[in-house]
Amino acid sequence: MQFGGQKPPLGVVFDCDMGGIGSALALAMLFGFQGKNESRVISVSISRSNLQTAGFTEALTRFYLGEPGPFGPGNLPIGVTEGGALKDAPPFAAAVLAQVTAEGKPQYPASIRKWNDTADPAALIRNAYSAQFDQNAITLLAGPATNLAATLALPGAKDLVSRKSRYLVAALGSFPEGAPDAAAQADLPAARALFADWPGPIVAAGAELAAALPFPGASIDKDFAAPNPVADAYRAANPMPYDAPPAALAAALYAVRPKETYFQLSEPGTLSVRDDGRVRFMPSAEGKHKYLIADPAQKDRVLAAYAELASAKPIPRRSFRPTPKKQE
Secondary structure, X not given: OOEOOEOOOEEXXXXXXXXXXXXHHHHHHHHHHHHOOOEEEEEEEEOEOOHHHHHHHHHHHXXXXXXXXXXXXXXXOEEEOOOOOEOOOOHHHHHHHOOEOOOOOEOOOXXXXXXXXXXXXXXXXXXXXXXXXXXXXXXXXXXXXXXXXXXXOOOOHHHHHHHHEEEEEEOOOOOOOOOOOHHHHHOHHHHHHXXXXXXXXXXXXXXXXXXXXXXXXXXXXXXOOOOOHHHHHHHHHOOOOOOEOOHHHHHHHHHHOOOOOOEEEOOOEEEEEOOOOOEEEEEOOOOOEEEEEEOHHHHHHHHHHHHHHHOOOOOOOOOOOOOOOOOO
């Protein structure tokens, strides 16, 4: 939504599989940016065809944005792929949704019970772009490219993406050339279509960044105020203590703060996907694709940013009503 002709903070289209704690941490980080007024989450969609996972995602967004109201920020639909390759819910989804308050009410409310409670992801993403000022959106992918490829296939979508989205940051691959990527394997045609058809620049965040820059697990008990669905999901995902290695965090950090020199960038080139799911990078001076490179000198800065942003408290509701002018 545009208000009074004034350009709002950068809008973030976030698409993920929400199958691991990395997606939850990345979404929490985006809300941390939103609390600082650096960016806004304008669309959330998942490529995991599972209603419980959709419910967890809704509960997370409601925790940060507040309960839905007629015009409140809590009204953020969750786009969900139907009939996708990924169908199982992560264990932490049930653990978080099962929590109750002392009064016996859900600690983290969610209303998604059936498919009609979710949104079509391609239409949701297209509509989110349509509501933005030109070049005032970015796109973040942390999972299979199913939903973004479906968006690109809509009539006029490539032109829309070209006008609205500055760039795409995708947590895909392993560089310079590593192991097959599970997200690419989950939907090879979509990954290939994404790299071939995306009309703007793409920056990939590979699995090697996750190994070099894991989320500091000690932050869960030190920095996260209770209750917090992301902290509870983190504890339920694996036996504590552990440092989670999600590339999605590096992707989110670079997506919103590309000028902060947290990472180095590769030379330009072209990304493609092999039959086994390996994401291949071919250098080319004319290429629109690059990948992130971990900078050991910046590790402490990166980990501090992870902890600060992901542990941010819920965003206070803001009024969008214009301030009345004083009477002369």
